[in-house]
Amino acid sequence: MLMSFVDSDEPYKYALISSSHDPVPLISPFYPAPMYDLDQDLTMPRIGGCFVSALRGLLCVRLLRSVRICNLTTMQRVTLPIITSRIVPENNENIWSYFGHEPVHDEYKVLSTVWEVSEEEKVVRSEHQVLVLGHGASWRSTRSTIPPPPHCPYMHGIxxxxxxxxxxxxxxxxxxxxxxxxxxEDIDLWFVQDAGKSGWSDKKSFVLPIFETRTLSMASRLLIQPTSHSSEICLKPEEINRHNPRCVIYDLERCKITRLINGMRIVDRFWGSTFMETTFWDDIESIMYLET
Incomplete structure (x- = not known):
């Protein structure tokens, strides 16, 4: 298993940590699931750039308009073609990228967005491009049939x-x-079905038993982070520190904690960080050969 830790304010500060051994079974009402100790650092040296995303054993980082894909198993890395834009100059830093996997055709895609902001701080134009990883890869416009409203992303997403x-x-x-x-490659805007009632069209409520959150009892607030499993989420304290270095993996369908994550070994690296985004997934090895 593997977790990524990213400083939200400074995304060039990140770590990829895995567990090098089997989890420790804990039989206790205070520890309702096996404990994983994250003790192996998989972060590739001198890779540079800001963290974009990681999945299926591959890491994506971006340095200005240069995007790199790295294989955490083979340590291979490739640099993708420079992102160009028709609406903003090269020195403009209004750019956001996401690295994902399309399961039907088994394709890896990088989505990049650039945008222009007016003096009134309104997004007046945005441009969205896609690159499909593989031989001869190049940037092209998305296949979205209806242009999305101009916008600028502000989070990694799920x-x-x-x-x-x-x-x-x-x-x-x-x-x-x-x-x-x-x-x-359609880009769509989600909206509230009835603005007067301020209610979403599809909403579910989940109850987390109090006794199962005692491992996070020192936290003033819990944050929900994504995992590689559609039915699981990661619950973590707002600030990970020596007093509260643990996260829990919670299964929404079974309504129970399935794993405990001990992040004590990475606490010192992020000392002073007010908020870290974390992502958890199981599939950490890949023998895929990277080419562009």
């Missing part, structure tokens, strides 16, 4: 069944939820 969901700003006072279909 993928569910081949669809990426992410938050985005359209102006300084309004944010929205966008989705990107990895197969059809």
């Amino acid at each position: 993928s569910i069944n081949g669809v990426l969901y992410y938050g985005a700003w359209v102006d300084k006072n309004r944010c929205v939820v966008m989705s990107f279909d990895m197969r059809y």
Whole structure:
């Protein structure tokens, strides 16, 4: 198993940590699941850049408009073609990228968005390009049939069944939820079905038993982070420190904690970070040969 830790304020500060041994079984009402000790650092040296995302044993980072894909198993790395834009100059840093997997055709895609902001801090234009990893890869426009509203993403997002969901700003006072279909490359805006009632069209409630959260009892607030399993989420304290270095993996369908994660070994590296984004997944090895 593997977890990524990313400083939200400084995304060039990140770590990829795995467990090098089997989990420790704990039989106790205070520890309702096996404990994984993250003790193996998989971060590739001198890779540089800001963390984009990682999945299926591959890591994606971006340095300005240069995107790199790295294989954590073979230690191979490739640099993708430079991202170009028709709407913003090369020195403009309004750029966001996401690395994902399209399961139907077994394709890896990088989605990149650039945007232009007016003096009133409104996003007036945005451009969305896709690169399919493989021989002769190049950037092209998405196949979205309906142009999405101009927006600038502000979070890494979460993928569910081949669809990426992410938050985005359209102006300084309004944010929205966008989705990107990895197969059809449609970019859609999600909206509240009845604005007067402020209710989402599809909503479910989940109850986390109090006794199962005692491992996180020192946290003032719990944050929900994604995992590689559609039915599981990662619950973590708002700030990971020596007093509370653990996360839990919670299965929404079975309504129980399935794993405990001990992150004590990475606490010192992120000393002073106010918020870290974490992602957990099981598939960490890949023998895929990278080519462009």
